Amino acid sequence: MIRILFFLIVVFALGLGFAWLADRPGDLELTFNGYRYEITLMVAAVAVTAVVAAVMIAWWLTKAIWNSPYTIARYFRVRRRDRGYQALSTGMIAAGAGDAAKARLMNKQAAKLIRSDQEPLINLLDAQTSLLEGDHDAARQKFEAMLDDPEMRMLGLRGLYMEAERLGDRAAARHYAGRAAEVAPQLVWASTATLEEKTERGDWDGALKLLDGQKSGRQIDRDVANRRRAVLLTAKAMSLMDTDPVAAKNAALEANRLQPDLVPAAATAAKALFRQNDIRKGAKILEASWKIEPHPEVGELYLHARPGDAAHDRLTRARKLEALKQNNPDSSMIVARAALDAREYREAREAAESAIRMQPREGAYLLLADIEEAESGDQGRVRQFLSKAVRAPRDPAWVADGFVSDRWAPVSPITGKLDAFEWRAPVERLTPLIEPYVDLEEDNQPALAAPAEADVEDTIVEPAETAATPVEAAVQPTAGPTDAAKVEPGRMETPTAPRPLREPRQRAAKASEPDAFMPTNPPDDPGVTPEDEVEPTPRRFRLF
Known part of the structure; x- marks a missing residue:
């Protein structure tokens, strides 16, 4: 834009100059080598301008001819680079889409057209392609090679961290995350992994310091930071409860102030206050927590705030x-x-x-x-x-990553994640178990074998001389391996498939039915309740 304005200004100035000369006519007389030349002032000005322009054009042509080899080489070099970047872009898209073959092809083309020391993304595409091909050892070697390049060091640490997480090597993963956090504390993944490592070691002060750095750097939201800080302060208070009650109380009270709905924080703060005989303040904290979300631990602490209370006093507090x-x-x-x-x-x-x-x-x-x-x-x-x-359904419990615990913990024992425990019903049994176990895949188990025994007793059956009735054949046990000697010679027995094992939950439900452990003559057994009683429907089975 500036060049265009400068060009317009020069043209405008020339126009003004020629107009000024045209308004003021005059002659220019030149004597050279015995000859005298007379021309007008306008012709002289045009001649000078033409000579200057011719000199400039001649200089430009000379310079263009002199630099033509470099210009041609640069053209082909730029064209080659553009093709290389096009191949690199296509390869990155293919790697993101999971097309390992195309990503490898584009990686080879890009490596031929662009030098890897000039474009680090070629190394990244090479490592990503190795991951897609399943060659994790080669990918780790490429990520380790990136550690020597200051520009690629963070990318190499990230790749090694992801590989360690995939292999389940939490120590190595946190080592790489710690190295990355030392160089670039603004990386969320590195700081988060380092935070989990400190919490697993019980370094609550170091974890709180790292969390403050994340909050000041605006890596996490304010609400998330307050939640994590409350969890860390609660864990710190629980660890200091026996050694430093005052520090435990201060940490628990701050945690309860940050997150009033965090039950462990309220319970820990109340315990610390109760140990210092501050029953009134501890009871207020528990009452506030109970109003937000009732919890059995809060209720038990509230009832037993004073150990010397009688049972009726505890009942009054429960009310x-x-x-x-x-x-x-x-x-x-x-x-x-x-x-x-x-x-x-x-x-x-x-x-x-x-x-x-x-x-x-x-x-x-x-x-x-x-x-x-x-x-x-x-x-x-x-x-x-x-x-x-x-x-x-089961009662609610503290659940984290499928692990069920009676006590709250700040980190998950499975993955080490901070604030992973939730108060909810375990997933093993969310609905009542009512239907009995039925193996639908067994073809050799007749449907009338179990319920027909009671009805057969009420049916008048004549003594059988030779063959057994269909019902008797259905309820007769199948000869097992121990009965092989009883099989008549020449008669082939059809082997039956073994009955699959029942699920543990179904076996427990079957074993807990009243009929499974009811005594022979229970005089105090009331039987089924009226709402559970079902009127039996008389049934008869045709035997012939």
Whole structure:
């Protein structure tokens, strides 16, 4: 743009000069070698301008001819470079799409057209292609070679980190992440891996310092940083609870201030306050946490805030928790347990049944069994509640990466991830187990073998002289390996496929049915409840 303006200014100046000369006519007289030349001023100006232009053109032509070899070489070099970058771009797209063959072809073309020391992306494409081809050893060698190049060092560390994560070598992965974090602390993946490594070693102060650096560098959001800081402070308070109660209390209180909904932070802060006889402040923290989300650990701490309280005093505190969070199964469960300890069986039963109506689960049925055994000792109803507990969904627990724990931890024991534990029902059994085990793949097991035995007894059957009835043949056991000597000579027995093993959960459900362990003559067994009773339908089977 500046060149265009300068050109326009020069043309405008020349135009003004020639116009000024045209308005002022004159003659120019020149004597040279005995001759006298007379020309007008305008012709002289045009001649001078033409001579200058001719000199400039001659100089440009001379320079172009002199530099023509370099110009031609540069043209072909630029053309070669453009083809190389086109091949490199196509290869990167192919590598991203998972086309290993095309990526390798484009990598070879790019390496021929562009030198790898001039374009580091060729090394990256080569390593990515090796990964797509499954040659991880070659890829690791290429990533290690990148460590010598300052421009490619971070890329090499990232590749080695990903390979170590793939192999499950967490120590090597965190080593590479630590090296990357020392050089470039702004890398989120490196700082996160280093943070997990410090938390696994229990270096809570170092982890908090690294987290502050991430927050100041705006690598993570403010809410995420506050959550992680609360988790780290809670873990620090739990580790200092026995050695430094004051520091543990300060860390737990700060964690509770940052994340009031973090149950371990509230529980740890309350424990620290209770140890310093600050019952009132600790109870307020637990009440605030209970209002946000009721948790059994919070309820137990609240009930046993004063160890010398009587059972009825704990029941009164449980009722207060229920008033803070009404129509909640955990509130009803805490009242039911406290009432059972106080021997208020009626209130305990009503609270447990209310919890079941809101959310049927294993713990509520087990609590009903305890109440029934403590109040009446009716073993029949106790077994009934126990069988329902087996079929009911499991109680919530601390779950992280499929690992179920009774206690909260700051990191996952499986992957080492920070703040991985969640309070939820384990995935092993989310719905009640009602249907019995049925092997649909067995062709040799008749459907009427199990239910037909009771009906056959009610059917009048004449004594059979020779052949067995179809029902008898169906319920007769199949000869196994131990019965091979009983098979008549000349008669071939069809071997039956072995029955597959039942799943552990199904075996446990079958073994927990009342009929599996009911005594021979239980006088106190009430049988099934009226809502579970089903009117039997009479059935008859034709034997011939």
